[in-house]
Amino acid sequence: MTQCEFINLRNEKIAKKTIEALYKRHFEAYYARTKEEVKDKAVELIGKSDLVSWGGSMSLVQIGLIDYLLKNNYKVINRDIAANQEERLNLLRQSLLCDTYLMGTNAITTDGQLVNIDSIGNRTAALMFGPKRVIIIASVKKIMPDIDSAIKRVRNIAATTNIQRIASSREIKTPCLETGKCHDCLSTDSICSHIVITRLCNPQNRIKIIITDEDIGF
Numbered sequence: 691m692t693q694c695e696f697i698n699l700r701n702e703k704i705a706k707k708t709i710e711a712l713y714k715r716h717f718e719a720y721y722a723r724t725k726e727e728v729k730d731k732a733v734e735l736i737g738k739s740d741l742v743s744w745g746g747s748m749s750l751v752q753i754g755l756i757d758y759l760l761k762n763n764y765k766v767i768n769r770d771i772a773a774n775q776e777e778r779l780n781l782l783r784q785s786l787l788c789d790t791y792l793m794g795t796n797a798i799t800t801d802g803q804l805v806n807i808d809s810i811g812n813r814t815a816a817l818m819f820g821p822k823r824v825i826i827i828a829s830v831k832k833i834m835p836d837i838d839s840a841i842k843r844v845r846n847i848a849a850t851t852n853i854q855r856i857a858s859s860r861e862i863k864t865p866c867l868e869t870g871k872c873h874d875c876l877s878t879d880s881i882c883s884h885i886v887i888t889r890l891c892n893p894q895n896r897i898k899i900i901i902t903d904e905d906i907g908f
């Protein structure tokens with residue numbers, strides 16, 4: 691076996707143990723090795739007549755799911771086509787009443803809890819309530835041993851990487867932009883207003899998680 695295959699084997703075992711833990715907390719969860727398998731599984735879970743929306747997520751883009759939905763004429767709420775900020779906020783509000791909401795997660799604990807950090811809270815709001823179902827795409831690298839390490843990850847890896855992405859398109863001033871680590875700032879530019887722990891899925895199976903070996907997302 692190659693070095694890569696050993697890593698794949700290890701990752702698959704971690705993913706499958708985490709999936710067992712997610713089921714105990716009433717989530718629905720799956721393992722898909724490749725980007726193509728992840729996209730196919732997500733498409734299988736989305737109803738063809740669903741109104742679909744999504745939260746900002748590199749993972750969704752990297753597996754080609756957003757492109758697929760747009761090319762195949764799904765009914766979508768896409769805030770990226772908003773003409774201005776007011777229209778964008780309206781689309782974000784409407785997304786909370788869609789059928790299927792797609793997103794990544796910033797971390798998952800090995801005992802099956804989700805940890806997410808959000809700026810204005812549209813993504814974490816949809817995760818908690820509103821859309822009939824939520825489908826989450828997550829790389830195995832997001833799996834952390836416990837809540838403390840998951841929160842450290844969302845602050846020091848997810849948020850601090852995301853801030854570099856945001857700063858490439860608009861002016862932003864946060865200490866992490868300079869140092870690459872979280873300073874627990876109170877800046878008006880902070881993207882860390884909400885840190886949400888989802889410890890159970892209620893109603894059962896509303897949140898569906900596809901874990902992959904692929905190195906996607908932050």
Ligand code: SF4
Binds near residue numbers: 874
């Ligand atoms: S420094 Fe501020 S914006 Fe940056 S990760 Fe920490 S809380 Fe978030």
